[in-house]
Amino acid sequence: MMLLAVNVDLQTDATLQVDISDALSERDKVKFTVHTKSTLPNFKQNEFSVVRQHEEFIWLHDSFVENEEYAGYIIPPAPPRPDFDASREKLQKLGEGEGSMTKEEFTKMKQELEAEYLAIFKKTVAMHEVFLCRVAAHPVLRKDLNFHVFLEYNQDLSVRGKNKKERLEDFFKNVVKSADGVLVAGVKDVDDFFEHEKTFLLEYHNRVKEASAKSDRKIRSHKNAADDINRIASTLYTLGTQDSTDLCKFFLKVSELFEKTRKIEARVAADEDLKLADLLKYYLRESQAAKDLLYRRGRALVDYENANKALDKARAKNKDVLQAETTQQVCCQKFEKISESAKQELIDFKTRRVAAFRKNLVELAELELKHAKGNLQLLQSCLGVLKGDT
């Protein structure tokens, strides 16, 4: 369960530890068992578990986003919706096509699809867990009341998914927000740090998106090739059992070899998916969250500057000066508060990012080496046997 690809260096101290200890996949939903260990006085017990569904995670995330107090923080990105549709479809197709293949082929394919299903399942659990760990590790967010309710309240939170009207509203909100985002981004920042971050994040986010899409395609091709090798192994086996010449032993041996190497190839694709593709996907979402932070700060800056202008106007006209002053002060405070925490957040983001990439790239290289060496050994030993036979 501990596929914490990106969960590096999160200060999991004894005061609050969260993990997903179990998960159950039902018809069209996944039930996560969220397990908490804490010495904080806020909780009734030191250790407890509740069952949560995906919609409740989203509710928690959205409540952070909508909370003005947290405007100056990078809100940990929400975990993606569990998507077993493709996998379920494949299993269904397999069931329908059962009559057209041999028993061995059917069993083999079933095992693979089940393994794929399990892998997707593990991934979705990991991503939900990472979200909770990020929140638990954040000095401010961990104290959030909604978070504690999420962790402790052992009844259903009655959070229903958004209905059509609400989803439409969200859609328009996003359109407005991105339009506004463009306007806000256009405003040059006096602070070099933030100006640099703005340019950097924009480009970085786009490049991560590219790389993520390309790595997905690459891994898919790899899986397809492994599937072909699987079919080749099966046919070679049949040839081996049918052949009347010396080739029968040959075919059987090579079939056995390909069975093993294709398992390795499938593992290579799976590991690349885990260490590289998932990493890129995660940082795609995190860099978006960082961009959102910059947007909020930019918005606050624009509001502050507008408030200043309004104050000057009010003073000039000598009308509603007090009100203008209050507004200006509020905007100023808001802006400065966001700026202060945003700077630290962005620095932390970089640290986390570098650490995550380092860990994953090292592990990726180590796994690639392990698999290549395993493959090589299988190939060489088979070659030795085959050459010796002739």
Add this chain to the structure above:
Amino acid sequence: MSEEREPPPLPGAAQTVFPEPQDAEDLFVSAASAMESPEAACLSAEDISPSSNGPRDDDPDDLFAEATEEVSLDSPERQPILSDGPSPAITPVTPVMISPRVDVFDRSPDQDEDEEENRDTFDIQISVSDPEKVGDGMNAYMVYKVTTKTSLSIFSRDEVCVKRRFSDFLGLYSKLASKYMHMGYIVPPAPEKSIVGMTKVKVGKEDLSSVEFVEKRRSALERYLLRTVKHPALLKDPDVLQFLESSELPRAVSTQALSGAGILRMVNKAADAVNKMTIKMNESDAWFEEKQQQFENLDVQLRKLHASVESLVCHRKELSVNTASFAKSAAMLGNSEDHTALSRALSQLAEVEEKIDQLHQDQSYADFYLISELLGDYVRLITAVKGVFDQRMKAWAKWQDAQVMLQRKREAEAKLQYANKPDKLQQATDEIREEIEEWEGKVQQGERDFEQISKNIRREVGRFEKDRVKDFRVVIIKYLESLVHTQQQLIKYWEAFLPEAKAIA
């Protein structure tokens, strides 16, 4: 023909014919007497007994006893199956049907062994190279250089270079098939035409796909020639020699798909298919039934394997392209990353992925040229093998048909006994006698042909299977070695990258 009557020569193996004159004599005598005195229209019971007409696999004595009449091998029905080329040289090793019967039955099992030994000292190298485009537009064609290096004496020189175009190869196959297939020889098929592929080349597209197409074709033509000369009979065939040696070759026009000959071929193929369905052969030899089933199974599996390998080639090419694309995006990401060490590591990752993409591409070529093409060749070869079994069925059917005709003629002769036109009787009796003689000859020939083709097929299949084992072994080992190389390279690349990743601080 009756003047040249002599006892049939003895085949090396079938020594038992004469030692048992008892049964043989009866038929011998009655048949001989029938020939000597055409007037004696009385047929002895033995002559029209069913046993003398049916397949005589279990009674070799009677088989040869009946063959009192010498049927010349130059009879008219032989001509159409001869090639349009010059008549082949007659050597003891060449079992061509045109030579006197002596050679045909002189093929002892010992000679088969000799042939195998000769093949071990097989010394001929053929290469097809230097494809050149000749002409322009839709009339353009590719010309290939065919180089033969050999120490065999049948060739006039040690080393010969000629220029040939694709239709020349097809023409060669066409000639060889028409000469040898009906005898049960497995003639290696020529590579297939490809209208799409050739059109691209004609139109002058210098892109990767037409270059690949030409290379694929060149390689296929080379394999075709090598397989052809590996066959001991084909190697000595004058058409093959002419193809390899003579600088000018008459253009093989009949190979064009829509030519008259092409259409005739299609019609014949269709007729054959119908015939195949209607011929129900009494297979008395389990070997043939077994072998046919084995080849049927092999065909199914090889086709399946070929399809999977083609899919693998395709996916590996895709993988190579996608890896290259990812490498570029990783390089871009590295560029925009503002942490220096991580930026450098990402650039290194991009380089590794680029090298790996080249590796995948090379591997996909190996997948293709080693395995996929071999499987494709064998799928076509097995079609040729199945064709040869069909020829045997046709020979059997011809023999059976001849027996039916003979029976009819004999019945007609018997009927004449009861006709009451004495003046016409003599003439009719003479005619029917002649016809009976003719059909008796055809029956004997049919049986001989059937025996011969069965024998040839057994030998050919043995040779084919030996080659198949060798081919597959060699290719699969080569392929596994290519896979080994790929893994070794992968290890090299990732080992170089690992310290870079660890260096991120």
